[in-house]
Amino acid sequence: MALGDLMASRFSQSSSLAVVSNHYDECASTHADDDAVDLASQQRDSEAASSSYGNAGAGITTSMAYLPQTIVLCELRHEAFEVSVPTGPSDSGIVSKWRPKDRMKTGYVALVLCLNISVDPPDVIKISPCARMECWIDPFSMVPSKALDTIGKTLNLQYERWQPRARYKVQLDPTVEEVKKVCNTCRKYAKSERVLFHYNGHGVPKPTPNGEIWLFNKSYTQYIPLPVSDLDSWLKTPSIYVFDCSAAGMIVNAFIELHDLNASASSGATRDCILLAACEAHETLPQSPEFPADVFTSCLTTPIKMALRWFCTRSLLHDSLAYSLIDKIPGRQNDRKTLLGELNWIFTAVTDTIAWNVLPHDLFQRLFRQDLLVASLFRNFLLAERIMRSANCSPVSHPMLPPTHQHHMWDAWDMAAEICLSQLPTLVEDPNAEFQPSPFFTEQLMAFEVWLDHGSKEKKPPEQLPIVLQVLLSQCHRFKALVLLGRFLDMGPWAVDLALSVGIFPYVLKLLQTTTPELRHILVFIWTKILALDKSCQVDLVKDGGHTYFIRFLDSLEAYPEQRAMAAFVLAVIVDGHRRGQEACIEAGLIHVCLKHLQGSPPNDGQSEPLFLQWVSLCLGKLWEDFTEAQIMGLQADAPGIYVPLLSEPQPEVRASAVFALGTLLDVGCDAFRDGARGDDDCDDDEKAKAENSIIKSILSVASDGSPLVRAEVAVALGRFAFGHRQHLKSIAASYWKPQTSLVLNSLPSLAHIKGGAHWYGRDECPPVVPLLVQGLCMVHHYLMIPLNILILASLTMS
Secondary structure, rough: OOHHHHHHHHHOOOOOOOOOOOOOOOHOOOOHHHHHHHHHHHHOOOOOOOHOOHHHHHHHHHHHEEEEEEEOOHHHHHHHHOOOOOOOOOHHHOOOOOOOOOOOOEEEEEEEEEEOOOOOOOOOOOOOOOOOOOOEEEEEEEEOOHHHHHHHHHHHHHOOOOOOOEEEEEEEEEEEEHHHHHHHHHHHHHHHEEEEEEOOOOOOOOOOOOEEEEEEEEOOOEEEEEHHHHHHHHHOOOEEEEEEOOHHHHHHHHHHHHHHHHHHHHHOOOOOOOEEEEOOOOOEEEEOOOOOOOOHHHHEEEEEHHHHHHHOOOOOOOOOOOOHHHOOOOOOOOOOOOOOHHHHHHHHHHHHHHHHHOOOHHHHHHOOOHHHHHHHHHHHHHHHHHHHHHHOOOEEEEOOOOOOOOOOOOHHHHHHHHHHHHHHHHHHHOOOOOOOOHHHHHHOOOOOOOOHHHHHOOOOOOHHHHHHHHHHOOOHHHHHHHHHHHHHHHHHHHHHHHHHOOOOHHHHHHHOOOOOOOHHHHHHHHHHHHHOOOOEEEEEEEHOOOOOHHHHHOOOOOOOHHHHHHHHHHHHHHOOOOOOHHHHHOOOHHHHHHHHHOOOOOOOOOOOOHHHHHHHHHHHHHOOOOOOHHHHHHHHHHHHHHHHHHHOOOOOOHHHHHHHHHHOOOOOOHHHOOOOOOOOOOHHHHHHHHHHHHHHHHHOOOOOOOOOHHHHHHHHHHHHHHOHHHHHHHHHHHHHOOOOOOOOOOOOOOOOOOOOOOOOOOOOOOOOOHHHHHHHHHHHOOOOOOOOHHHHHHHHOOO
């Protein structure tokens, strides 16, 4: 029984679980459609009845209108099987594409500063006054050597804010040999991790048309060129380069030509190389004193400060705000309850949203989800493009990004920044003043809710999805964000894949560690949708201990049965074919929890929820499937006896699930009993025989069930039983195909006195298992209309 098929056709079609009603869009139905279904069914029944009795005359047809209408084959499960072809989670083409192919980390950073303070390059004519600040330090305010050292340390600290665990190597006005040494050292110790190379060339000439950058000789009397081919051979791959100098686009062009040449020479192999450059090949860096000299670096490493200083001159608040106030913004960037933390939080949401809406999803995954430092640099690169384009300078990247400087989300950032900055004078004057958060996230959630009311798969995806991800970090907005996210996931598998692609997975995984009771129901629903699409998430859940969250929820009597059914589905997927998941759930007591609730549900009780019984049964079936330890624990807990009442439940899905659980309880891995061996300490033959007899008799009791779903599960269970006793099945087959078919074959209809006629491996009498094998084959033959020779051949083929 495929979990994905059941999820698609029955779980998500349950009328009592309307919140998960459209796991497949084409199967979606609402309560308003139920009347129409009943009416259509009545009409079909009436037409069928009329045609059936048409030969008897019009009088009989007319009298049918006065008979009570019996509605058949009109429940949601029948409708689901008619209009859809369900596929399991592992068969879907979109499964797991949302995961970054290779998670990566930037382990080493080389900072190369060629400033040559107080000496201007020969090809640069500076205006007066001009930009002077480097890393927000005026290099002419102190001795050149001290200024150079201070700028290098400050740049190091600015990068450490984004990647504190990386190793940093700073080279100040270096020679070619010094750069070669630091590059080789970084690559040697970084191994397969990414290396970042930051080059500031404000004190050397522009790069050459061949893409050479300039360094110094030992006596600082000459500029020495360094070809990018040498730089590339030292740093190898994966790597990321930042070039802050005029005509930086020349370096990017040279790198692209070099990689194209290498790719053609190595049969199309590509190098993982990312490039960020301050301007195009024909452009010069802005010299206006409005900007720092390293405006590109400032945007990449101190985006909030750079953004606010640039916005301050364009805001209505420019008369009441000074640059000195911006430098005094209270708070920390990682504390969202402070002004600085709020601004950083909003900036991250805005830049993520812009990138999500303009980039192809595979490129978004590579640049914004694969490496934390790369993601931060590219978010800040969007700001650099906006600010530097206002100075007629266009930053360049490889891979190339589409223009984003006029994206309308920048207006939302400007408004949020202005609201926050309006409180800045008061907060600076009075440290005890209370900071009022921006309405940015509340407004964006409202916009997302509006989209949910009117959006669909055919329309443009909601641009606020990355903002919903950021809102999950806030306790005050978290509940509403999760509810809206649940509504979005309920729109279909495409919506789940979209949410996973934007990066929602680690956030909802971490939320399983919370103990807030209000979030439990919506989190279980969200995980139901995720696992219905992608079964591979079972590994992440077990690794982080998330399975215990759903076991506790399943055991909670406060939740509705439909909600606990979702938890049972999640647990069923966790243990489906995943041994580590089975072991973890057994250690957490899942068998006891499930059997307790099955035992507490009297048969035919109107208060018991069929969907809950169905998925608890499936969960147990998957838990002990092909897992001897779990099967032994199930038998010791009298699982066969607990399942017997479920075989008489009115819902065929519940009966089929119970048969499935009983069938997987049969052990096909222990050879001691099936081969007639004796004295095995690990497997008590008598107890195992009694348990098997009890299980098979229970299964055979529903072999004539009216539901084909139940009969199919009976056939599968009996096939499993036959495979476990394949040695005896070979003897039955030998007797069946003898020219004189007098013993076993003749006993099939009566199932009486099966003795002799076949060699029972040195035993005079027929083993107790043989009558059950024969009876099972006969049942399958009779009720499923499968010829006996085909049944025997199929079972022998399995062995």
